[in-house]
Amino acid sequence: MISVLWAYFKTSRVHVAALLYFLCAGALTQVPLFNYLGYEFSALFTIPTAFISGFLTIAFVREHMLKPLTRRTWLYILGDYFSVNFILLLIPLGVISLNAIVVKNCNYLKGLEYFILLPVVTMVFSFALALVVGVMFRKARLIFSLLIIGLLSHIVVITYFQPQLFAYNFILGFFPGITYDETISDIVPLIIYRQFTIIASLLLASLFVILTARWGMNVSLTDNFREVKRHSKSDKIFWMLGVFCLVMLAAGHVFRHDLGYEYSANDIQRQLGRRSESDHFIFYYSGRSYSMQDMLRLKAETEFYYQQVTDALMNDKHLVKKVEVYIYPTGEEKRRFIGTFNTNIAKPWRKEIHLTKESFQATFRHELVHVLAAGFGFPVIHASTRMALNEGLAVAIDWKEGMFTPHQYVAALQREKALDHTISLFTVSGFTAQSSAYAYLVSGSFCRYLIDRFGIDRFKHAFANGNFLLSFGETIESLQADWKAFLKTVDTSEIPAETVETLFFQQSIFYKTCAREVAEKNLRAVRAIRMNDYPQAEQQFELSFADAPTAYALRGIFQSLIAQKKYDKVVERFSHFPEHSLLRSNPSLLLLLADACLFDGDNDMANRLYAEIDKMKFSLSFNEAATLRRLMVDDKIDSKIIHTLLYTNMDDSSKIDFLKKKVSTNPGSVSYTYMLAMAQERSGKYSDALNSYQTSLRIRMPIELMYMAAVKSADIYYGMDNFEAAKSLYWEAKNFAPTENLINDLDDQINLCESVALELQ
Helix, strand or coil: CHHHHHHHHCCHHHHHHHHHHHHHHHHHCCCCCCCCCCHHHHHHHHHHHHHHHHHHHHHHHHHHHCCCCCHHHHHHHHHHHHHHHHHHHHHHHHHHHHHHHCCCCCCHHHHHHHHHHHHHHHHHHHHHHHHHHHHHCCCHHHHHHHHHHHHHHHHHHHHHHCCCCCEEECCCEEECCCCCCCCCCCHHHHHHHHHHHHHHHHHHHHHHHHHCCCCCCCCCHHHHHHHHHHCCCCCHHHHHHHHHHHHHHHHHHHCHHHHCCCCCHHHHHHHHEEEEECCCEEEEEECCCCCHHHHHHHHHHHHHHHHHHHHHHCCCCCCCCCEEEEEECCHHHHHHHHCCCCCCEEEHHHCEEEEECCCHHHHHHHHHHHHHCHHHCECCCCECCCHHHHHHHHHHHHCCCCCCCHHHHHHHHHHCCCCCCCCHHHCCCHHHHCCHHHHHHHHHHHHHHHHHHHCHHHHHHHHCCCCHHHHHCCCHHHHHHHHHHHHCCCCCCCCCHHHHHHHHCCCCHHHCCCHHHHHHHHHHHHHHHHCCCHHHHHHHHHHHHHHCCCHHHHHHHHHHHHHCCCHHHHHHHHHCCCCCCHHHHCHHHHHHHHHHHHHCCCHHHHHHHHHHHHHHCCCHHHHHHHHHHHHHHHCCCCHHHHHHHHHCCCCHHHHHHHHHHHHHHCCCCHHHHHHHHHHHHHCCCHHHHHHHHHHHHHCCCCHHHHHHHHHHHHHHHHHCCCHHHHHHHHHHHCCCCCCHHHHHHHHHHHHHHHHHHHHHC
16 A cells, blocks of 8 residues: 555655645744644644645546546545545644744644644545545536635625624634634534534545446436436445435534524524514513613613714614614623624624623623614625724724723823834734734724814725725825824823833734633633632643743732732742833732732731732722722731632622621721622622612722722612612712713713613603
């Protein structure tokens, strides 16, 4: 057999195939994210594999068809074809494996698993398809190419016409969709799906064996079918194999929803279970997420946001089709149905929005902009061909990005001389090459500037294709020069350099080391923390940090160490950071370091670190956490109690009982009262939480907590449909708001209260 294979490998067509494999693999070694043996390399390599193995097989078939061969000989030859194609795949595998010398491979065995499941199985399918095409058609290469392109277009059809972002495919294997999620779904469905791909290959191979010596290219179809039928008894075993394979494939197609390969809108609507309709929206949601009263309030809210967005876009308020809003109870259920856990999405061409209950308030208006911008988007996709214009417009209209406005954040970037690559953001692929915070806020600031300067109508004219010169009469270079001059007038005095570094200087997924594998290790670590298995969490986070030294992994390590009372290790680890490391200014790491110092008895250092976090104004949640801990120190609460409340598996019910006793014996303790309110709110005891927040407001405490207590109280009143009380507290919160932008957000909440109250009357 070796001599036979050697004869194949001496042919020019095999040399060409080998060279093409080598060149394709070599090119991918120069592309970030695709330059190591992982999912991305294997998935993309299925495409050259399909064409190279198919064309090579067709050439072999055409050569042997000219010879009088018995069926037994054909079966031996098929083994030769397969062996040649398989051995050729070792070339790209070898190239990408050798590239591990210069590019880190975090899990070679997992990468090898993907290589087998994706390119190898694709080669098997393409090989079998090429056998049949090579026998049946004169223009076999053209027909084969059209079939491969048609099969790949199945991905576009599924993701365009169905709600889901992901697709399973005979060629590509699995397409996860374009999202910011770094983890890929469980590999088990892919393994099962590739078994169906092998079954389809067996069907094609059995058909090829049936057709050999029965099918003639120069004979009419009628004569060919008559010849095949005449030999059907002698081909009985292959017919039975083909029928069996066909039945298995049909069963897989019928049960594709149960297997998780495809979900129609009707499937998702049926699983969510509830439907409700307003003037401009149709909502699909779970009964365990919203009561009837909750849904009435939600419909009033969304109509308020609809009015805001249509006014900002100057759209005709009449919609031919209502916007369909899918609200999933959890991120995990959203991942199951559409393929993304963290990312909320809109499909403008379908007038659909997909998000979770938890993320609804933060992201609905942003996603609504995408849908309502469909009318002036590029045809077919009903959006801009430039991702920066899509997301930039949504940020510009929503304009809620944190404690400061996007203009302020981007102006601070410019102040730190870090506002680079802004023009490349508006190319077709430049947006994805930057970190999400940088890409969203920079494009949002620029789009808001264009809208404010030129008006929304001229912006809408540029939106579809990014033709700035035609729409604004200036090149993008000139427009951005003017925008950057405008940013110099924006006040950034309240935004420290450390905040800018922490917020923006993060890598895009395309430039992260082993992004998928690191994300999976982080996910395993988080699950271990939820199970209170802190040693296991520490181990997984350490493995993640060894692969890619990220702040996220280090935060998990610190949290696991503190939970195990290994405070000195946290302090020691932090002290070894280089002087100019970005990790030294990360608020999450500083908070954990401060906690470690507190539990280790160094109260002065802990207080200094808490104060440093507060000055950063990174986010309201970090300000709240740091200020509350400073209060605990001032109240002389035993550090063991703080550790128990913050780092043990005590449930909220037990915390409430414990804190109630502490409040009764320490009625003047703001920290105990505030922590009690937080625990009551988390556990759904909103009336009790409201009383505790109101009590804390009457006690003298730092302005940051006054703001948070007022806002949280207002939010609870809002959820109770007591809109006048909510408005009053939002007004009160304006007295304590730490930034001007948050005052504007409170004004928006006050307007929302008035609108919803009027709608529900």
